Amino acid sequence: NLDWLIVVVVPEADFMDQINVNTRTTIKLCLIALFVATIVGILTSRWISYPVMLLSDASREIARGKLNQKIEVKIVNELEVLAESFNLMAQQLQDSFINLEKTNAELEQRVEERTAALRQSEEKFALAFQASPDVITISNLADGRLIEVNESFIQTTGYSRQEVIGKTALELNLWGNIEERIRIFTILETQGKIRNQEIKFRLKSGQIAIGLLSGEVICLDGQSCLLLIVKDITERQEAAEALQAAEAKYRSIFENSIEGIFQTTPNGFFLSANPALARMYGYSDCSQLITNITNIQQQIYVNPNRRQEFIDAINKDGEISNFESQVYRSDGSIIWICEKARAVRNFNGELLYYEGTVEDITLRQEAETALHAEQEKSERLLMNILPEPIAFRLKQDTSAIADYFEESTILFSDIVGFTPLSARISPIELVNL
Numbered sequence: 001n002l003d004w005l006i007v008v009v010v011p012e013a014d015f016m017d018q019i020n021v022n023t024r025t026t027i028k029l030c031l032i033a034l035f036v037a038t039i040v041g042i043l044t045s046r047w048i049s050y051p052v053m054l055l056s057d058a059s060r061e062i063a064r065g066k067l068n069q070k071i072e073v074k075i076v077n078e079l080e081v082l083a084e085s086f087n088l089m090a091q092q093l094q095d096s097f098i099n100l101e102k103t104n105a106e107l108e109q110r111v112e113e114r115t116a117a118l119r120q121s122e123e124k125f126a127l128a129f130q131a132s133p134d135v136i137t138i139s140n141l142a143d144g145r146l147i148e149v150n151e152s153f154i155q156t157t158g159y160s161r162q163e164v165i166g167k168t169a170l171e172l173n174l175w176g177n178i179e180e181r182i183r184i185f186t187i188l189e190t191q192g193k194i195r196n197q198e199i200k201f202r203l204k205s206g207q208i209a210i211g212l213l214s215g216e217v218i219c220l221d222g223q224s225c226l227l228l229i230v231k232d233i234t235e236r237q238e239a240a241e242a243l244q245a246a247e248a249k250y251r252s253i254f255e256n257s258i259e260g261i262f263q264t265t266p267n268g269f270f271l272s273a274n275p276a277l278a279r280m281y282g283y284s285d286c287s288q289l290i291t292n293i294t295n296i297q298q299q300i301y302v303n304p305n306r307r308q309e310f311i312d313a314i315n316k317d318g319e320i321s322n323f324e325s326q327v328y329r330s331d332g333s334i335i336w337i338c339e340k341a342r343a344v345r346n347f348n349g350e351l352l353y354y355e356g357t358v359e360d361i362t363l364r365q366e367a368e369t370a371l372h373a374e375q376e377k378s379e380r381l382l383m384n385i386l387p388e389p390i391a392f393r394l395k396q397d398t399s400a401i402a403d404y405f406e407e408s409t410i411l412f413s414d415i416v417g418f419t420p421l422s423a424r425i426s427p428i429e430l431v432n433l
Helices: 012-063 077-131 151-157 178-191 234-256 275-280 286-292 305-317 362-385 388-396 415-424 427-432
Strands: 135-140 146-149 193-202 208-220 223-232 260-264 270-273 319-328 334-345 351-360
Touching (some): 135 151, 178 208, 208 234, 275 351, 334 362
Antiparallel strands (some): 260 351
């Protein structure tokens, strides 16, 4: 039951020497391993980071616009895949950039072409604007002030360009009728354009002219403008009115003439006839005459050959006058007419129709026939009264006695009229007569 304490004393050097040696060896090995690991790590990092640096450098070059970059990496599969993707991306970028350059060049060319076309179009528009024979104005839609006018406006209205630019049509008193202005602008507000509206406009001299107005709202330099075109039809309107007056005058003459007026075709139809001709031929109106007469040669002329003689005479001389013929009326009765006509041809000389006038000379013909019969009767009576030598001399001449001696008339057949004549001439002349 002793509680003893045993103490063993060992020298420190004997105990720590081997430990210190091992410690120093371990430290050396650790340092060597650290150095080797550092070197290996540096080399490995460089080996691994080199392709990455290549990718980074290539990316920077691509960013600078140098798209022809290509990287070859065969160290690490992942980096090789990344490099291939990068190369593919670079190639695609290069192709895209090339296509973009081509597209850009094409766009620039198109822009240049369109700019040139636009410039040319503007030049053409300016030339057409100024050279147009119609009055053209461009005004601001908001306030109506004139922006531009063409040369025809200046020549037609009499204003100079400086007098009208910046002013409104109301200030210049161009509108001939304010109500027309209201109507025109109402149409423009609802439809945006207007076509061929007849208006009256006032010139600088105060004269009123007539025109056909067309207009449209357009955009010019970013602002709404009104383009108006006016065709001056004053002369045409005056000519039309003069033509209407002439036609009315001609129609009045045509309708009220006491002579028949006609137009006929070469093959024997009536194209037109006036009331006098219809009455002359026994028809109630012109339409009845034109409808019923389908063969002038057979239905009108008593002697059908007269129609051909009528045509031959016109073809020879271009016109005829005093062409006397017997014709049928609608009731079958016969009258005498005297025709005056001409041929109407086109620019190529082709015959279109005949036109002319017809006079009823039935009474004149009857009077001439009666006069001729009376003359023959008087001459027969005179032959029985005159001395035989004179009667014999007169019988030898086939002409009428009244035509034989210029001082005598048809009354020469009256013996009373013969006495003063015989008193004025010598007996020898009387015998020779």
